[in-house]
Amino acid sequence: MGQVDRDHSSNDPALMCVDDEANVLSSLLRVFDGEGYRVLLASNGEDALSVLERQEVAIVLTDLNMPGMSGIELLKHVKTKSPLAVRMMLTAEADLEAAMQAINYGEVFRFIVKPWCEPELKNAVAQAFNLYHVCAENQRLTELTLEQNKLLEDWNSRLKEEVKKQTASILDKNQELEGLYRQLEGNFVDTIKTFAALLDMHDPETCSHSRRVTRASRFIADKLGIEGEELRTLEIAAMLHDVGKIGIPDTILRKPPYALTRIEKEILQKHPVLGENCVQSITRLCDAGRLIRHHHEHFAGGGYPDRISGEVIPLGSRIIAVADAFDRELHPQGQGHEVSVREALKQMRSQTGSLFDPRVVNALIPFVYEESNKANGSVEVGIPISSLKVGMVLTRNVVTGSGILLIAKGETLTPVYVERIKNYARIDPSMAKLYIYQRMNNADDGPEGDNVLLEVEKDG
Numbered sequence: 001m002g003q004v005d006r007d008h009s010s011n012d013p014a015l016m017c018v019d020d021e022a023n024v025l026s027s028l029l030r031v032f033d034g035e036g037y038r039v040l041l042a043s044n045g046e047d048a049l050s051v052l053e054r055q056e057v058a059i060v061l062t063d064l065n066m067p068g069m070s071g072i073e074l075l076k077h078v079k080t081k082s083p084l085a086v087r088m089m090l091t092a093e094a095d096l097e098a099a100m101q102a103i104n105y106g107e108v109f110r111f112i113v114k115p116w117c118e119p120e121l122k123n124a125v126a127q128a129f130n131l132y133h134v135c136a137e138n139q140r141l142t143e144l145t146l147e148q149n150k151l152l153e154d155w156n157s158r159l160k161e162e163v164k165k166q167t168a169s170i171l172d173k174n175q176e177l178e179g180l181y182r183q184l185e186g187n188f189v190d191t192i193k194t195f196a197a198l199l200d201m202h203d204p205e206t207c208s209h210s211r212r213v214t215r216a217s218r219f220i221a222d223k224l225g226i227e228g229e230e231l232r233t234l235e236i237a238a239m240l241h242d243v244g245k246i247g248i249p250d251t252i253l254r255k256p257p258y259a260l261t262r263i264e265k266e267i268l269q270k271h272p273v274l275g276e277n278c279v280q281s282i283t284r285l286c287d288a289g290r291l292i293r294h295h296h297e298h299f300a301g302g303g304y305p306d307r308i309s310g311e312v313i314p315l316g317s318r319i320i321a322v323a324d325a326f327d328r329e330l331h332p333q334g335q336g337h338e339v340s341v342r343e344a345l346k347q348m349r350s351q352t353g354s355l356f357d358p359r360v361v362n363a364l365i366p367f368v369y370e371e372s373n374k375a376n377g378s379v380e381v382g383i384p385i386s387s388l389k390v391g392m393v394l395t396r397n398v399v400t401g402s403g404i405l406l407i408a409k410g411e412t413l414t415p416v417y418v419e420r421i422k423n424y425a426r427i428d429p430s431m432a433k434l435y436i437y438q439r440m441n442n443a444d445d446g447p448e449g450d451n452v453l454l455e456v457e458k459d460g
């Protein structure tokens with residue numbers, strides 16, 4: 001065995017020639033001298049395999065018939081040990097059987113017959129080197145791809161871990177922020193309570209007035225579909241709508257409106273602006289401040305402080321105006337007597353359109369009924385259809401047996417309504433009995449008693 005290694009690094013893939021005849025090996029060496037290949041020589045199959053163990057071989061060019069291991073046997077081993085190496089067969093016996101075996105067992109790239117044609121042999125070896133380089137490059141790229149895929153998988157799993165950690169950290173931060181937000185919200189509510197307490201200290205009557213106005217405003221807002229932050233702003237403004245009265249002398253506050261002088265009236269009318277000034281230094285109360293400012297504007301114009309009208313007045317202010325006026329009607333200051341709900345509502349209705357937004361007054365009516373029923377201790381009673389009277393007020397919807405809504409709860413029975421219910425009752429036996437609220441103190445009067453705020457509903 002020998003090696004010819006001219007102008008080549010020992011790492012360059014080599015052409016290995018295997019033949020038991022020394023003169024053939026030297027002829028081959030001569031053929032490839034100057035071709036730029038590193039050439040290795042082996043005189044038998046065993047030597048060739050031991051070379052393969054230690055060196056990178058691109059092509060194995062072997063004789064077919066050799067003592068010991070045959071060329072076909074050698075190529076079978078080469079295929080297993082060094083699959084990239086291109087296998088070529090060189091033989092003097094150009095028989096079909098030998099060619100078939102070489103192809104089937106050794107998977108040879110070329111089968112060359114001795115004596116060879118030199119240009120053909122050189123060309124075949126050059127092609128074999130090209131094939132080797134293409135396959136080696138292909139293998140290198142496949143390995144690189146696998147390696148990079150592995151790296152990507154690693155990065156991906158590290159990224160997932162990182163995202164998981166970041167998500168957990170964001171969730172922690174969110175929880176922390178929520179805690180801080182709740183704390184801030186608590187501080188904010190405390191601020192409102194402080195204002196209300198100041199108002200209470202100054203004038204307990206004003207404070208209970210503010211609480212009632214807040215309840216009524218919340219009820220109206222609900223009927224008008226106001227919710228979320230807008231509702232919250234309205235509630236705060238309703239609670240603090242008269243906070244500006246802290247800056248008004250007691251002597252003026254305690255006088256009934258009709259007893260005020262012109263100057264005293266002007267001073268009193270400053271309370272919406274004083275109230276707005278009072279809260280506007282707190283950023284979150286600015287919107288509420290605007291509602292406070294306009295709670296004495298008139299729907300048709302001419303109110304104070306800005307004499308604006310209609311929908312230019314913020315809806316929240318229009319709601320507070322109605323709730324406020326209704327409460328003042330029910331609890332007139334300095335007059336020494338209570339006004340009935342009917343009178344208060346009548347008064348409100350007479351000013352609807354001029355002082356108050358009709359839509360808001362309508363939304364107040366069910367509140368008035370509810371409050372009145374609570375106040376006068378009304379109870380729900382069942383009455384036969386024949387006892388229905390004009391003026392009764394329905395508590396629940398009147399529905400036919402087939403589920404058709406005849407009259408909505410809260411409606412006052414008119415002659416038309418009574419007629420309609422009676423007509424339906426004639427053809428629908430399930431409507432034999434309805435329920436109404438009746439005042440406890442008039443229970444002896446029966447359903448025909450003072451039913452100012454009675455409510456009625458169909459049985460079942």
Ligand SMILES: [Fe+2]
Binds near residue numbers: 241242271295296324
């Ligand atoms: Fe006011």
Ligand SMILES: [Fe+2]
Binds near residue numbers: 209241242324
């Ligand atoms: Fe008020």
